[in-house]
Amino acid sequence: MNDLTGFQRDLLYVIAGADQPSGQDVKDEVETYYNSDINHGRLYPNLDTLVNKELVEKGQLDRRTNYYEISDRGRQAIEERREWEQQYIDQ
Template structure:
């Protein structure tokens, strides 16, 4: 999953919470999350890339509408990413040297 864009990862998360959504349902959920319009020229190539990588399966809902599902591999990738994120947050919040791990705040004077 490390080679996916953040948008592609978000598409996977949307698919994980839905039962065979079509493209517009995925787009609507992403628009709610991003609070902006999602271009179909961004969504469908991302879905196709996820299909190529074996993370998503593309099927037919009817003659005109595709439906997308997360593959087992896609779910394993989400689980691994979630574990990694949890570990990173836990390490940061429980490490006695938090200040050493966080970047220093720099004050910039504007002239």
């Protein structure tokens, strides 16, 4: 996970916390957190990066709508990140 941008990590966390969100669902959640608009040109290439790194799986709800789901590898990456962060928080 150390090779992901902060934005990509945020996308990963949103996907991990939802039940097969669509790209629009992810976008809405991230926009709420960032308190700003996220354009499709930023969102979808970053989602594709997470899919290509096998942290997220992409499926199809219908011909126009994809869903995203955290993979086992993605869950493991989040757990490792939490452990790494915790060593600095507990000091």
